[in-house]
Each structure stands twice: as structure tokens, then as C-alpha cells.
Amino acid sequence: MTSIRKVSAIAGVSIATVSRALKTPEQVSPGTRQKVLDAVKEAGYRPNWLATSVKTGKSKSIVVLVPNLLNAFFQRIIEGIESAAQECGYTVLLGDTQGRKTLENEYASMVLTSRADGLIQLDHCFPFSDNDAELARSIPMVSVGERIESQHHYPFIHLDNYSAGRALAHHLISYGHVRFGAIAGQIQSQIYRDRLSGFKSVLAEENIDFPDSMLVGGSYTIEEGIRGVNELMKHKKPPTAIFCFNDDIAIGAIHQLRSLNYKVPKDVSVVGFDNIRVSEFMHPPLTTIDQPAYEMGVKAVEMLYRMMHNQELLRTREIMPFTLLERHSSGPINRSTSQ
Amino acid sequence: MTSIRKVSAIAGVSIATVSRALKTPEQVSPGTRQKVLDAVKEAGYRPNWLATSVKTGKSKSIVVLVPNLLNAFFQRIIEGIESAAQECGYTVLLGDTQGRKTLENEYASMVLTSRADGLIQLDHCFPFSDNDAELARSIPMVSVGERIESQHHYPFIHLDNYSAGRALAHHLISYGHVRFGAIAGQIQSQIYRDRLSGFKSVLAEENIDFPDSMLVGGSYTIEEGIRGVNELMKHKKPPTAIFCFNDDIAIGAIHQLRSLNYKVPKDVSVVGFDNIRVSEFMHPPLTTIDQPAYEMGVKAVEMLYRMMHNQELLRTREIMPFTLLERHSSGPINRSTSQ
DNA sequence: TATTAAAATGTAACTTGTTTCATTTGGGTG
DNA sequence: CACCCAAATGAAACAAGTTACATTTTAATA
Numbered sequence: 042m043t044s045i046r047k048v049s050a051i052a053g054v055s056i057a058t059v060s061r062a063l064k065t066p067e068q069v070s071p072g073t074r075q076k077v078l079d080a081v082k083e084a085g086y087r088p089n090w091l092a093t094s095v096k097t098g099k100s101k102s103i104v105v106l107v108p109n110l111l112n113a114f115f116q117r118i119i120e121g122i123e124s125a126a127q128e129c130g131y132t133v134l135l136g137d138t139q140g141r142k143t144l145e146n147e148y149a150s151m152v153l154t155s156r157a158d159g160l161i162q163l164d165h166c167f168p169f170s171d172n173d174a175e176l177a178r179s180i181p182m183v184s185v186g187e188r189i190e191s192q193h194h195y196p197f198i199h200l201d202n203y204s205a206g207r208a209l210a211h212h213l214i215s216y217g218h219v220r221f222g223a224i225a226g227q228i229q230s231q232i233y234r235d236r237l238s239g240f241k242s243v244l245a246e247e248n249i250d251f252p253d254s255m256l257v258g259g260s261y262t263i264e265e266g267i268r269g270v271n272e273l274m275k276h277k278k279p280p281t282a283i284f285c286f287n288d289d290i291a292i293g294a295i296h297q298l299r300s301l302n303y304k305v306p307k308d309v310s311v312v313g314f315d316n317i318r319v320s321e322f323m324h325p326p327l328t329t330i331d332q333p334a335y336e337m338g339v340k341a342v343e344m345l346y347r348m349m350h351n352q353e354l355l356r357t358r359e360i361m362p363f364t365l366l367e368r369h370s371s372g373p374i375n376r377s378t379s380q
Numbered sequence: 381m382t383s384i385r386k387v388s389a390i391a392g393v394s395i396a397t398v399s400r401a402l403k404t405p406e407q408v409s410p411g412t413r414q415k416v417l418d419a420v421k422e423a424g425y426r427p428n429w430l431a432t433s434v435k436t437g438k439s440k441s442i443v444v445l446v447p448n449l450l451n452a453f454f455q456r457i458i459e460g461i462e463s464a465a466q467e468c469g470y471t472v473l474l475g476d477t478q479g480r481k482t483l484e485n486e487y488a489s490m491v492l493t494s495r496a497d498g499l500i501q502l503d504h505c506f507p508f509s510d511n512d513a514e515l516a517r518s519i520p521m522v523s524v525g526e527r528i529e530s531q532h533h534y535p536f537i538h539l540d541n542y543s544a545g546r547a548l549a550h551h552l553i554s555y556g557h558v559r560f561g562a563i564a565g566q567i568q569s570q571i572y573r574d575r576l577s578g579f580k581s582v583l584a585e586e587n588i589d590f591p592d593s594m595l596v597g598g599s600y601t602i603e604e605g606i607r608g609v610n611e612l613m614k615h616k617k618p619p620t621a622i623f624c625f626n627d628d629i630a631i632g633a634i635h636q637l638r639s640l641n642y643k644v645p646k647d648v649s650v651v652g653f654d655n656i657r658v659s660e661f662m663h664p665p666l667t668t669i670d671q672p673a674y675e676m677g678v679k680a681v682e683m684l685y686r687m688m689h690n691q692e693l694l695r696t697r698e699i700m701p702f703t704l705l706e707r708h709s710s711g712p713i714n715r716s717t718s719q
Numbered sequence: 720t721a722t723t724a725a726a727a728t729g730t731a732a733c734t735t736g737t738t739t740c741a742t743t744t745g746g747g748t749g
Numbered sequence: 750c751a752c753c754c755a756a757a758t759g760a761a762a763c764a765a766g767t768t769a770c771a772t773t774t775t776a777a778t779a
Binding site: 393394395396397400407408409412431434435436437494 | 726727728729730731733734735736
Binding site: 042044045046056057059060061064088089091092093094095096097 | 737
């Protein structure tokens with residue numbers, strides 16, 4: 042690797058002048074500037090990014106913790122993050138944690154070792170190891186989708202999950218459904234509580250019973266959708282409408298309903314959440330909640346930027362709007378088969 | 381940020397000893413080691429990763445250029461890369477290029493500025509800008525899926541796309557099909573040429589005509605599948621079997637065939653490529669080629685590792701095996717409707 | 720107890736750029 | 750031509766580690 046000293050030797054100037062010619066060209070006379078530029082080209086010089094960062098103390102990078110890169114919803118958020126980060130001169134380091142605590146700890150600690158200046162968490166847990174917890178106190182961090190559990194002072198951006206749950210319930214009730222099932226994703230998260238309580242609140246208002254046995258699930262995967270349907274449809278009076286906590290679950294659910302010879306939506310209505318890319322192209326196309334994932338990513342970077350530059354945050358919590366997309370996986374109850 | 385000097389002050393030893401106590405503890409007496417460890421804890425010290433890297437001249441990172449993070453096939457490769465990289469102590473920097481040249485240049489140049497020690501390219505183009513091309517000559521780089529165009533000295537890992545194309549053709553011919561269509565992804569890539577010529581070679585052997593008008597496409601997207609079907613089914617004698625160059629295209633194709641009131645596979649058989657996650661859960665489940673994407677990622681890291689450590693490569697080209705998964709989007713020709 | 724090799728530790732140089740402070744150069748004015 | 754301020758440049762300190770080399774300490778042997 043050619044260094045700045047080599048360039049300075051070729052150009053016949055000091056290393057300080059080379060540095061200035063590249064970083065603050067207006068501080069250098071046109072003649073020297075040209076000499077330096079020529080020398081740079083001749084030497085094939087590229088400044089060592091590490092050296093610059095170690096001197097300035099800023100890595101100009103942010104690390105993003107993603108529980109699962111396969112999740113199409115997260116991908117949209119990431120796109121938003123990357124585009125916004127680039128806008129303000131930051132590089133994004135993607136940490137695919139695969140839900141593993143050790144991996145998460147490791148990526149998070151990048152922010153403690155000057156490898157990154159800030160952190161965006163897409164999961165709901167506090168990403169630092171117990172060892173690092175103390176140090177991490179004052180780190181710039183924002184979370185998207187979920188609120189950092191037991192560390193409520195970190196700013197976060199999320200959907201109005203409660204209202205979305207209500208919207209889905211209203212949608213299904215308007216089709217005449219009265220027997221509901223739900224397949225949840227990760228339990229013990231704010232998202233879970235909000236979506237569920239929103240959904241339940243409407244049922245309660247309408248005096249519709251929703252026994253605990255009709256709530257199953259545990260992870261945001263296709264497999265969970267399959268398992269969930271198997272469980273729900275075992276009941277003597279199975280649900281005629283199923284609320285899946287994300288589109289992956291819904292895809293699995295619809296697949297399994299078909300395997301069990303139920304027609305969707307004729308026999309069972311299914312609704313999802315997130316509006317991932319394929320939802321629209323499934324058969325039937327999925328009724329779901331569209332989240333402004335991209336915008337959420339952008340917002341996250343904006344907030345993080347302010348934190349990294351010690352600027353005051355306007356607010357520590359950002360609630361984003363959603364849209365209910367009524368497609369064809371939900372429909373009117375089939376009075377003949379729903380006894 | 382607390383530095384190593386602070387720790388050395390607390391522990392009452394030199395900074396060299398602190399460094400040794402942490403990096404090569406066997407070189408330090410147990411007593412001092414403990415003193416240092418205590419001081420580290422007291423100071424809340426984490427070594428500055430940038431400083432370490434700048435001194436050792438190694439970032440222990442590799443950058444991966446992904447044309448499109450949304451592509452489920454790439455994701456599998458990335459998983460393999462990340463797992464293998466972690467194994468040998470490297471961090472993965474994901475660069476989502478979104479097919480944009482400037483972004484690609486920027487991420488690629490990380491390897492020229494000591495931000496990364498090596499590069500894995502998932503696209504087929506030479507990722508450096510013209511300016512950097514010279515410097516990039518001897519950079520550790522391997523490509524997965526595609527061969528770096530016009531720079532054939534870089535090692536690469538790919539599928540036997542030619543044979544896979546043949547396998548799909550045989551599969552469809554065995555069902556009695558004789559009128560074929562194909563919806564390609566990115567033209568002008570080795571993958572395109574290999575899959576197509578493999579497919580065509582079988583048709584030629586069987587004296588089946590495959591006019592140019594039956595080959596459409598241009599990108600690996602759902603939308604391309606939709607467009608492609610619209611185009612192909614316009615013909616007086618439309619195909620009864622369509623070879624989609626990846627699963628996304630196939631998803632779009634099936635969706636659009638259904639919109640045009642064709643039954644899959646009764647009226648038209650559709651085959652895909654890649655075996656992404658949802659393929660299995662589509663309706664009908666997709667007949668496709670399974671690529672060992674994860675293993676390809678692992679292999680890529682292995683090769684890159686050798687290059688980064690100046691070890692001889694066993695071979696500069698790695699061909700991976702595939703599996704034809706016969707599911708339900710392909711089936712026997714329907715003699716009554718295929719006139 | 721003296722000798723000596725091995726182990727432990729410290730000093731200072733080194734990695735590469737940036738930046739402060741001092742010095743030199745340049746051009747305009749009196 | 751001397752003077753002065755500003756612009757341009759250089760020397761050296763700095764960021765935060767690692768490491769070669771020198772020095773001190775320890776422990777074992779004679």
C-alpha cells in the first residue's frame with residue numbers, strides 16, 4: 042500500500058501539504074495542488090481510511106442489527122436506512138444476528154470499539170452483553186419497529202400497531218366473521234402486545250368471544266403459519282378468519298389451509314401484516330397491513346444523526362401511519378360451512 | 381473513550397504490558413494480568429478497533445457486493461458467507477449496490493482504502509471504477525454465481541448452469557411439451573448464456589423448434605415474469621411450457637397466467653430457478669433448480685481467505701452441483717388445449 | 720552465594736493521516 | 750527598498766494501538 046509519505050516524496054512537498062491538498066484544497070496553492078494530484082496518480086495512492094478514522098475519532102459508519110435478513114419487511118427498512126445514511130455521508134454495516142445473542146453482542150460492540158458511531162436496532166432487545174451494558178449507556182442508538190425492552194430511554198420509531206390490529210378486526214367483522222384465530226410472531230414484544238390488544242379490543246366491543254386457545258404462534262416464519270393452522274383447525278369449532286402477525290406466517294397458513302382442503306377465502310379468511318413483495322402475487326393475493334418500512338428506515342437515520350452530533354431530538358418516539366390493503370385472502374363468511 | 385494509557389495508569393504498568401495482557405496473556409505474569417484485567421474493568425476499556433487495524437494493516441473485514449438484497453437467492457449465499465467468515469475471524473460488510481455503478485464503485489473501493497481486506501462479488505461486472513482499475517489488479521476478489529466479465533483471472537464459483545438448463549428441458553420434454561417459451565433474467569451474462577444454451581441444446585437434439593420470439597425477458601424480477609407472460613401468450617401458438625430464469629420471474633409468470641385464465645400446470649407448465657424459500661409454498665409449489673447457495677457462500681470465503689493470506693489456490697474455478705426439484709408447477713401437456 | 724538463562728516488563732519506534740504551531744514565501748503598500 | 754500581513758508550507762505532535770529491542774526481575778543451577 043502506498044502511503045502519504047510516498048506521495049509527498051514524489052511531489053517534493055511535506056506530508057502535511059499532501060493531506061491538505063486532498064482534504065482542504067483551498068489551503069494549497071494551485072501549483073502545489075497540481076503537483077500533489079499528479080503524484081497521487083503516479084503513486085496510485087488511496088488514503089488509508091482506517092488511519093483517517095483513528096485520527097478523527099469518527100468512523101462515519103453506523104451498524105444496523107437485523108434479526109433476520111430473509112425477512113422482506115426488514116429489507117425495506119434497510120433500503121431506507123442505506124439511502125438516508127449515504128445522503129449524510131455514512132456507511133452502513135449490516136449485522137445479521139439470526140436471533141443469536143452472541144452475534145448480536147458482537148455487532149453491537151462495534152459501536153464501543155470505534156468501528157461505528159451509532160446503532161440502529163431492528164429487534165426489540167437490548168443488544169449489548171451484560172459486560173458492555175454499562176459502557177453502552179450513552180451510545181447513540183435508535184430502534185425501529187420495536188421499543189428497546191427495559192431500556193425505554195432510547196428513541197424509537199414504530200407503527201401504530203394497536204390501531205392496525207383494530208383495523209384488521211373491523212375488516213374481518215365487516216365480512217361477518219365471529220370465530221377468530223390468531224397466529225402470533227415473537228411473543229413478549231411490544232408489537233405482539235399492541236397488535237393483539239388492538240385486535241381484541243374490537244372483538245370485546247362487539248361482544249365476540251376470543252378464547253386463549255385461539256391464539257397460537259411464536260415466531261415470524263412460514264413454518265409457524267403451518268403449525269398454527271394445524272393447531273387452530275383441530276378445534277371442533279375452528280376459526281373462519283385468521284389474523285397472522287406477519288405475511289410470512291400468512292403464507293404458511295394459506296399453504297397449510299389448502300393442504301387441509303380449506304378454500305381461502307371461501308372457508309377461511311386470512312390476513313397478514315407488513316405487505317412484503319410477494320404478498321401481492323400470492324394466490325390469493327394477501328390482505329395485509331402496509332407499513333411505511335422505507336420511511337421508517339429514513340426516519341431512524343435522521344434521529345440517529347442528531348444523536349451522533351449531540352443535537353437535541355425533537356421527540357423520542359415516532360409513530361408511523363399504516364394502510365390496510367384489502368386483497369383477496371379475506372372475504373365474506375361462508376354461512377353453509379361455518380357451523 | 382478510555383484509551384490504553386488510562387488503563388496503564390490505573391494498573392500501574394506500561395501500555396505495552398496492557399497490550400500484551402489482552403492480546404498475548406501468556407507473555408504476562410498472572411499477577412499483572414489480573415491487575416490489568418481489573419483496571420480494564422474499572423476504566424470500562426474497549427480497545428479501539430481502528431487503531432489496532434491501522435497498526436496491523438489488516439481490517440479483518442471482507443466486503444460483499446450484492447446487486448439486490450431482496451433477491452432471496454443472494455440471501456442464502458450471504459448467510460453462507462457470514463457463517464464462514466465468522467469462523468475465520470472476519471467481519472462481513474454488506475454492500476447493497478442496487479445495480480448502481482456508483483454505489484458499486486464506492487463499496488468496492490473499501491478494499492483499496494484498507495477498510496476491507498478482500499471482496500466477494502455476487503454480480504458479474506468488474507466493480508471498480510476506471511480510476512481504480514489499475515490499483516485493483518492484485519486485490520483479493522472472488523465472484524459467486526457469475527464470472528467477472530472481461531477480467532477472467534479472478535477465481536469464481538458457479539453452478540453448472542448449462543447442465544441445469546438441460547435438466548429442465550429434459551424434464552419438460554418428458555411431459556410431452558414441444559412448444560416452449562423462456563423468460564430470461566439479466567441478458568449479457570454468463571449465466572444467461574449457459575442456461576439458455578443448455579436448454580436449447582436439448583431442444584435441438586430432439587428436433588424441437590425454439591424461435592427467437594419465444595425468448596423474452598431482461599431482469600430477475602416478478603414484474604419481468606408478468607411482462608414476459610403477456611408477451612409470450614400473445615402468439616397464435618403460445619408455449620405450453622415456460623422456462624423462467626429464476627423463481628421471482630416464475631412467481632410473476634404464474635400470477636399473470638392465472639390472470640389470463642390459464643391453469644398452471646394444466647394449461648401451461650412453469651419452471652423456475654434457485655429454489656428460494658417461498659417457492660415451496662406457492663400455489664402450485666414451484667418446480668425449480670435448487671442451487672447450493674449457502675455452500676457457495678462458504679466456498680467463496682474459503683477461496684478468498686487463501687488469497688488474502690497469499691496461499692496458492694487449488695483451483696480458480698469451482699463448479700457446484702444442482703438438484704432439480706420436481707414440484708407441481710409443471711406437468712403433462714394438456715393435449716386438448718395445446719393445439 | 721554467585722551465575723545465568725528465562726521470564727516479565729518498560730522504552731521508544733512504528734503504523735498512517737490530521738492538525739497545531741512555527742516558519743517561510745509572496746505581494747502590496749509606504 | 751523596507752515593511753507588513755496574508756498565504757503557503759513544513760516540522761512535529763497527535764490519535765491509539767502494536768512490537769522490536771533493551772532492561773529488569775525471577776528462579777534455577779553450580
